[in-house]
Amino acid sequence: MQPYYELAYALASESLCLFVGTGFSKHLTDGAAPDWKALLKHCCSTLKNPDQLVEELFPNDKEFMPLEECASIISLQMKKEGKDIYNTIAKEISKLQSDPKIAKLIKDFVAKHPSLRFITTNYDLLIEDNILEGKHTAFCPGFPVNRQRMHNEVYHIHGAIKFPEKMVVTADDYYRFINFPNYFSKRLDTLLEENTTVIIGYSLGDINFKSILNSHRYSSSHKVNRQHLFYLSRNKVPQHIKDYYDTSYGLRVIDSTEIPDLIAKIDNQHDSIKKEVKAAKDQLNQVLTDKKKYTDSYLKERESFAKILATISSTGFRITHPKVIDFLKNTIQRKHGFTRENGAWSQYDQLADWLIQLGCVMDLEGTPLENTYLEAIKTSFNSMSKTKVFGKSWDAYKTWHSQWGELTFKNRVMIRKFVRENGVQGNYEEFIEI
DSSP states (O other): OOOHHHHHHHHHTTOEEEEEOHHHHHHHTTTOSOOHHHHHHHHHHTSSSHHHHHHHHSGGGSOSSOHHHHHHHHHHHHHHTTOOHHHHHHHHHTTOOOOHHHHHHHHHHHHHOTTOEEEEOOOOOHIIIIIOOSSEEEEOTTSOOOSSOOSEEEEETTOOTTSGGGOOOSHHHHHHHHHSOOHHHHHHHHHHHHSEEEEESOOTTOHHHHHHHHHHHHHOSOTTBOSSEEEEOSSOOOHHHHHHHHHHHOOEEEOSOOHHHHHHHHHHHHHHHTTTHHHHHHHHHHHHTTSOOOOHHHHTSTTHHHHHHHHHHHTTOOTTSHHHHHHHHHHHHHHHHHTTSTTOHHHHHHHHHHHHHHHHHBOOTTSTTHHHHHHHHHHHHHTBOSSOOTTSBHHHHHHHHHHGGGSOHHHHHHHHHHHHHTTOOSSOHHHHTO
């Protein structure tokens, strides 16, 4: 299931946030921004005898211990010589400038969308200085919290070079940030809870970043909801790694995608749906309060379910709320029923698409939706064929085959067990082991 509609819908609902790391700064500066290890090596270079420390901490150019612990050791050595790691890092970072041609796409995108928010652990000010123009509100440790917010918001949760003393650099700094919540760590949880967030430019090997994600996952009200957290990777991500991100952090992966491609696709979708959002929210509210009902003609449209799921997420409804569950159950049953009507050829492929969409955003096992979902799976699998066979849907097979891996890990395990234990027919063996 392509996520761009959901992200565009969140943008139109003024609830889209970009959580950007070093990779984002590297992109803006055409690779000039240093990574964390390069910064620490630069700090070592300011010492009288740097080579021995570099070799001890980074033998064969690999860190001997977690980088924040390396930072603590380097900080102590710098203090011996009357130097300060925070100001040294700030001075080096302050030299960075964005490439104007690279920044233009993001700059133009943000200018169109004053509700877009940024969270960053970067110390640089590239977003404020090179992306945002005119009115914006920046939040940074060491500066007063602005109560008169204007347009785009930027949250430097680990501090910024304009107040080096408050930057999160050493192991002690990270420990305090994680274990003794301040305004910024608490605000981070709130932003992740209230917004659809795309994580850009981070390595999930970063133990501190994983701590942030775990803290949010276990404090979040979205226990089985995967609608609001996305992870962007420019490279192809193997399925077993996607499953790990899914089960450990509740992340949906957008892979093989560069930052400009992501922004362009979101923007293109946004232009086509921005006028629909308010009406869709009003309609959903009336449906969930039993004042109205979606028509059969609307539910027979392929795009209607994507709009419904995006509206649920953007309005703040928990997908596990009993009213939402009952509504989704009824909606899947109605879609399932459409496949039994005369001339329902397109509904078989649409049913497959809807089941995949739902299976992407929540784990269904043990919920009131499970039986309804699996019965629809049975019909979908029984009625599809890998080859063009009369009375079977070739399109439904192509949909399942191409998007099976987008389902949550738990849903794939549940479906695999169900179809084999219940003798479900269909050419699913080629993809079901993924």
